[in-house]
Amino acid sequence: MSPDDGTVAGTGEFALIDAVTAGRRQPAATLLGPGDDAAVLAAPDGRVVASTDVLVHGVHFRLDWSSPEQVGRKAAAVNLADIAAMGAHPTSLLVGIACPPDTPTEVITELAKGMWAEAERAGIGVSGGDMVRADQLVVSVTALGDLGGRAPVTRSGARPGDVVAVCGNLGWAAAGLAVLGRGFRSPVGVVNAQRCPEPPYAAGPQAADAGATSMIDVSDGLLADLGHLAKSSGVGIDIRSADLDVAPRLVEVGTALGADPLRWVLTGGEDHALAATFPPFGDPPEGWRAIGAVTIAESGVTVDGKPYEHESGWEHWR
Amino acid sequence: MSPDDGTVAGTGEFALIDAVTAGRRQPAATLLGPGDDAAVLAAPDGRVVASTDVLVHGVHFRLDWSSPEQVGRKAAAVNLADIAAMGAHPTSLLVGIACPPDTPTEVITELAKGMWAEAERAGIGVSGGDMVRADQLVVSVTALGDLGGRAPVTRSGARPGDVVAVCGNLGWAAAGLAVLGRGFRSPVGVVNAQRCPEPPYAAGPQAADAGATSMIDVSDGLLADLGHLAKSSGVGIDIRSADLDVAPRLVEVGTALGADPLRWVLTGGEDHALAATFPPFGDPPEGWRAIGAVTIAESGVTVDGKPYEHESGWEHWR
Numbered sequence: 001m002s003p004d005d006g007t008v009a010g011t012g013e014f015a016l017i018d019a020v021t022a023g024r025r026q027p028a029a030t031l032l033g034p035g036d037d038a039a040v041l042a043a044p045d046g047r048v049v050a051s052t053d054v055l056v057h058g059v060h061f062r063l064d065w066s067s068p069e070q071v072g073r074k075a076a077a078v079n080l081a082d083i084a085a086m087g088a089h090p091t092s093l094l095v096g097i098a099c100p101p102d103t104p105t106e107v108i109t110e111l112a113k114g115m116w117a118e119a120e121r122a123g124i125g126v127s128g129g130d131m132v133r134a135d136q137l138v139v140s141v142t143a144l145g146d147l148g149g150r151a152p153v154t155r156s157g158a159r160p161g162d163v164v165a166v167c168g169n170l171g172w173a174a175a176g177l178a179v180l181g182r183g184f185r186s187p188v189g190v191v192n193a194q195r196c197p198e199p200p201y202a203a204g205p206q207a208a209d210a211g212a213t214s215m216i217d218v219s220d221g222l223l224a225d226l227g228h229l230a231k232s233s234g235v236g237i238d239i240r241s242a243d244l245d246v247a248p249r250l251v252e253v254g255t256a257l258g259a260d261p262l263r264w265v266l267t268g269g270e271d272h273a274l275a276a277t278f279p280p281f282g283d284p285p286e287g288w289r290a291i292g293a294v295t296i297a298e299s300g301v302t303v304d305g306k307p308y309e310h311e312s313g314w315e316h317w318r
Numbered sequence: 319m320s321p322d323d324g325t326v327a328g329t330g331e332f333a334l335i336d337a338v339t340a341g342r343r344q345p346a347a348t349l350l351g352p353g354d355d356a357a358v359l360a361a362p363d364g365r366v367v368a369s370t371d372v373l374v375h376g377v378h379f380r381l382d383w384s385s386p387e388q389v390g391r392k393a394a395a396v397n398l399a400d401i402a403a404m405g406a407h408p409t410s411l412l413v414g415i416a417c418p419p420d421t422p423t424e425v426i427t428e429l430a431k432g433m434w435a436e437a438e439r440a441g442i443g444v445s446g447g448d449m450v451r452a453d454q455l456v457v458s459v460t461a462l463g464d465l466g467g468r469a470p471v472t473r474s475g476a477r478p479g480d481v482v483a484v485c486g487n488l489g490w491a492a493a494g495l496a497v498l499g500r501g502f503r504s505p506v507g508v509v510n511a512q513r514c515p516e517p518p519y520a521a522g523p524q525a526a527d528a529g530a531t532s533m534i535d536v537s538d539g540l541l542a543d544l545g546h547l548a549k550s551s552g553v554g555i556d557i558r559s560a561d562l563d564v565a566p567r568l569v570e571v572g573t574a575l576g577a578d579p580l581r582w583v584l585t586g587g588e589d590h591a592l593a594a595t596f597p598p599f600g601d602p603p604e605g606w607r608a609i610g611a612v613t614i615a616e617s618g619v620t621v622d623g624k625p626y627e628h629e630s631g632w633e634h635w636r
Contacts, residue, residue, distance in 0.1 A: 031365060032470055035473075036404070036470075036472050036550075037369060037400040037401075037403035037404055038368055038369035038400045038404045040368075040404070041365065041366050041368060042364070042365060043364055043365055046360070046361055047349060047359065048361040048462065049359075050357050050412055050462060051355060052412040052447055052448050052458070052460055053414070054414035054415075056416055056451065059450060082355040083356055085355035085356070086354070086356045094369070094370040096370045096372035096414075098372050098374055127368070128368060128370060129370055130370050132377060133374065133377050135376075135454050136453050136454060138372075140370070140414045140456075142368070142370055142460040143356075144366065144368060145356070147358070152350055152354075154350065156354075215355075216355060
């Protein structure tokens with residue numbers, strides 16, 4: 001392949017690394033950015049929060065449904081949401097990209113652009129990474145964060161009587177997936193929610209400051225992720241369906257496709273809302289919506305006091 | 319696929335995560351390990367060193383040449399070497415594994431076992447990760463480290479007159495690759511060096527404490543990586559070939575295969591030795607071998623004062 005055929009093989013590893021790193025403005029937390037054996041990041045709290053997610057073409061995204069920039073944004077967002085769910089502010093991203101030699105160079109530069117855009121939305125930068133050859137496009141992201149003196153909010157602190165609350169979108173990405181799966185490209189609101197989620201990063205530390213007893217990022221679906229939280233905490237959870245926000249747009253899409261929008265809200269993943277539990281007697285913080293209560297373990301996870309009849313989440317390889 | 323057919327699809331994501339995390343003993347630096355949205359690690363220095371590498375089946379390793387455990391060890395080692403090359407001690411690993419649904423579960427549990435073994439060799443643990451579906455086995459590792467009050471040793475601090483020194487094996491992995499490529503499985507010393515390198519982790523902080531002016535992990539080949547270091551520092555480097563350690567075993571293998579062992583030492587990658595520069599007038603620290611000198615930029619990277627005639631390293635997609 002020639003040096004100018006527009007593919008990553010033609011561009012070459014080192015020129016491509018230059019293309020995705022040149023001119024990027026690193027935030028103050030990046031003490032040493034790309035170009036050395038490793039990055040050095042500020043960790044003022046004396047602890048660092050770290051999470052890794054891997055996104056695979058054809059599994060977690062499709063380049064015929066999403067632009068490379070949207071894929072980059074999504075890859076950053078899903079990781080940053082994990083940092084927020086611990087009650088931390090993100091400090092940096094590292095990214096590994098594996099792709100076929102004939103991948104257009106522009107796919108990678110646009111993907112990096114999207115990752116940077118989402119990083120900047122969270123006030124951070126991309127401080128390091130790796131680019132290698134593979135048969136399939138795989139994007140691996142590690143996000144780091146700082147707790148700023150807070151105790152990490154784990155999945156295991158919920159107590160019976162606590163209030164269950166959520167912040168962020170639920171069901172939008174699932175509605176978007178249903179739309180895209182039928183070959184449509186609109187309504188753009190739900191389609192874009194599937195292409196790149198907009199997790200409420202600041203709501204994580206906000207919930208921690210408000211005394212959240214447990215928290216989780218809703219990636220697999222509300223019921224599935226509350227199930228993980230309930231299991232870790234040794235409690236049950238009951239959701240009041242009337243208190244869920246089923247947006248008019250989801251109702252419209254559901255009507256058009258003959259689907260139940262409440263099911264998207266309860267079981268749809270990939271919106272990366274945050275779900276948390278708060279001590280009883282008191283309202284959840286601003287921007288959070290109370291949707292249920294923590295019960296005893298024997299009750300399990302229920303909706304309006306009853307088990308929910310539909311499948312409740314995503315598991316890989318099944 | 320049935321729940322007990324021995325594949326990752328049969329085992330299922332959550333049971334597999336349990337299988338690779340259960341019973342592992344986390345070191346004190348892991349404040350919160352696997353099982354939550356993110357891990358929490360100690361960062362006593364107030365800064366964290368971070369590096370990501372991606373290893374792809376058929377590109378960076380082959381399961382017909384290496385056992386899954388050896389692949390796990392290698393994936394950990396290549397990242398831990400990057401942390402050492404900054405002058406830091408590693409504190410934790412995070413790992414993303416993408417693999418086909420029909421991957422034998424044992425491949426993944428053995429890979430995790432190897433990763434843990436190498437992590438423990440470095441005094442740390444695996445604190446988090448992700449497992450997803452893909453067409454090809456891809457292992458993505460992020461290593462974190464702590465500088466313990468040291469300034470990071472970058473690639474850009476070498477000055478003319480400095481001594482160039484190395485610590486660790488050179489040429490062994492390349493000799494092993496040549497052996498495996500001819501269909502042989504011995505001598506086991508060089509073959510195992512290709513399957514899993516043994517980087518001298520403690521030599522990184524040791525070099526930093528001894529005043530190293532620059533340092534790099536030798537992953538692409540000695541000349542290629544010294545070329546990166548020289549470029550970053552704006553200097554040239556001259557290697558004295560007589561001072562390189564060409565082990566008798568490499569001479570034997572070279573004779574058997576009709577190959578030049580010095581070329582393996584100069585251009586072979588994947589041993590993950592450390593190369594560093596030290597101020598003149600004084601010996602490099604114990605365990606390090608002086609092999610040359612820093613010159614002016616116009617001289618380039620030379621061997622015995624002359625450009626080296628053979629290709630000097632590995633670049634992806636070419």
